[in-house]
Amino acid sequence: MVSNTWSFGFIGEIKQFEDMAKNYRHSNQNVYFRITSPTVNLELKYIWYHKLFNDIWTLTSIFGGQAAKLNKIARFLNEKYPALHSLLDLEIDKAEHEWLHWLNDQGNKIKFYRQVLQYGAEYTHNNHLANFLRYIHSNLYQLTDNREEWEKDRWDVRILHERYGIYYNKSSTNYLLDFTNIKQVNMDQHIKKYIKHRLLSKSFSWSSARRYILYLSRFIAFIFSLEPTWRDLKGLKRSHIERYIQWLHEYTAKKLMQKNAHSENYILEGLLVIRKFLEDIQRYEYDIAPMTHVRKLLFPEDMPKLRKKSIEQIDYIPEYVLEQLFTYLNELNKNYIPVVWVAFKTGLRISDVLGLTADCLVKLNGKYSIVTDIEKMVSLIPKLTFVKDSLSVDKDYIYIDVSVRTEEEEKTRSFKFNLKSIVDHRELNINFDKPSKTIEIINDVGYGIRIRVLPFFLEQTQYELDCEILYIGQSTPVD
Numbered sequence: 001m002v003s004n005t006w007s008f009g010f011i012g013e014i015k016q017f018e019d020m021a022k023n024y025r026h027s028n029q030n031v032y033f034r035i036t037s038p039t040v041n042l043e044l045k046y047i048w049y050h051k052l053f054n055d056i057w058t059l060t061s062i063f064g065g066q067a068a069k070l071n072k073i074a075r076f077l078n079e080k081y082p083a084l085h086s087l088l089d090l091e092i093d094k095a096e097h098e099w100l101h102w103l104n105d106q107g108n109k110i111k112f113y114r115q116v117l118q119y120g121a122e123y124t125h126n127n128h129l130a131n132f133l134r135y136i137h138s139n140l141y142q143l144t145d146n147r148e149e150w151e152k153d154r155w156d157v158r159i160l161h162e163r164y165g166i167y168y169n170k171s172s173t174n175y176l177l178d179f180t181n182i183k184q185v186n187m188d189q190h191i192k193k194y195i196k197h198r199l200l201s202k203s204f205s206w207s208s209a210r211r212y213i214l215y216l217s218r219f220i221a222f223i224f225s226l227e228p229t230w231r232d233l234k235g236l237k238r239s240h241i242e243r244y245i246q247w248l249h250e251y252t253a254k255k256l257m258q259k260n261a262h263s264e265n266y267i268l269e270g271l272l273v274i275r276k277f278l279e280d281i282q283r284y285e286y287d288i289a290p291m292t293h294v295r296k297l298l299f300p301e302d303m304p305k306l307r308k309k310s311i312e313q314i315d316y317i318p319e320y321v322l323e324q325l326f327t328y329l330n331e332l333n334k335n336y337i338p339v340v341w342v343a344f345k346t347g348l349r350i351s352d353v354l355g356l357t358a359d360c361l362v363k364l365n366g367k368y369s370i371v372t373d374i375e376k377m378v379s380l381i382p383k384l385t386f387v388k389d390s391l392s393v394d395k396d397y398i399y400i401d402v403s404v405r406t407e408e409e410e411k412t413r414s415f416k417f418n419l420k421s422i423v424d425h426r427e428l429n430i431n432f433d434k435p436s437k438t439i440e441i442i443n444d445v446g447y448g449i450r451i452r453v454l455p456f457f458l459e460q461t462q463y464e465l466d467c468e469i470l471y472i473g474q475s476t477p478v479d
Helices: 015-022 037-055 059-063 065-080 091-106 133-143 158-163 186-199 208-227 238-255 264-284 319-325 335-348 348-352
Strands: 004-009 028-034 111-116 119-128 153-155 176-178 361-364 368-369 383-386 395-404 410-418 441-446 449-453 469-472
Touching: 004 383, 015 059, 028 065, 037 059, 037 065, 037 133, 059 065, 065 091, 065 133, 091 133, 133 153, 133 208, 153 158, 158 186, 176 208, 186 264, 208 238, 208 264, 238 264, 335 348
Parallel strands: none
Antiparallel strands: 004 028, 111 119, 153 176, 361 368, 383 395, 395 410, 441 449, 449 469
16 A cells, blocks of 8 residues: 555465466556555555455456556546545546546547347447546445445445345346436435335345336436426326336337347336336335325336247357357366356356355255256246156157156156257257257246256267256246
8 A cells, every 4th residue: 555556576476366366467567556646546546455355356457457547547637636635525527527538538439339138228338448537436435435335325235245134146246236326306315215125125136126226217317307396206197107108118219229129128127117116105105105096107008018039039159159168168267167067057047056055966866956046936846857768869859758756746748849940940960970059949848837958969079968957937027
């Protein structure tokens, strides 16, 4: 913290960073803190120290991209704010406007294009460099804010997890819940109260809380744009909801431009969030709750019916990616290889694999199974296994016998899968000496579940047909 030059050679020798130092491949060996104001310089060191020693930034990040941004921030502050006592003294909106103009004058790109695949939306955003001044300002504010987490304008789920046991996906980087976009008078406080209640009562997840903030902030901004003198939602009428629904359709028509956009899903999700929120604040008798009952504000026919996904919208890992992955598998970090194998062999998402617990492996009938609890999925059938040696393949079909076992009974059922109806209708040529295709088949097996047969081929010199069954329950909506 004292030195204005942080050396890779020195930091890399600290025990915490020894493994990272071994994998460092960049030429840059120093980070320079060159802010004219000594107090601002110290604030930036404090942010860098916190990011580094809390494993938020890696050595590659510290000495690479973040160092380059730091140099630009230093030049900007020295030029525009040489006498600044603290970053927190900045009028951040005004300063950010100056920062963007300064970057543009220096020839830096400040925009990037983004697609949201879930809805097919296309956006242009400020890039990381453009957002960096606000980012460090926000981080310093968070680090120096000693209020209870619930009172802050940005909640950190890592702190809430430590203090209150709020669950979150540790493989995700979406740690923060940001209420600063709710700018209408006092509305942020009421929504904080609502989100806090639902998190503590375990009635929705952290990811759902983030989704609620997204839709609620836009809903409230729209309603208050119609009624700028309002301080609550007491006067909310059906006419307001009708105009909001119209706005949602206009918004999706303009923003969700991709051919595989799912505007109905976006609209449905937004309306479900709003309906649940209004129902709850009426039930809990919030001061801001509408006087008109929610049943007279939102009707079932307002909810769009979802169209079935076309085959082009179904996401799967391209074969050339799988081929590269397993060709170079041993070149991955040794800690990542088991994650790849477990994800591939089980069909779990990477985030689900990273969330597996130490007791997830159980042995049943001499075979090992992974037991996991995936949110929003209900396991209706506990065990599905192939009947040994029952798999056969001809040019048109795969034949398989499946043992379906519940607590009450065990049955064997036979299934026939049409090869020509799977995986975007490509023709599949099965060559048992050296098969070239990965086959994925999804079919109904009764009991309200689906069966997913995934034959795949391993090793470069020996190709063996290895089949597994993954089971999922019917997806259930979670508020």
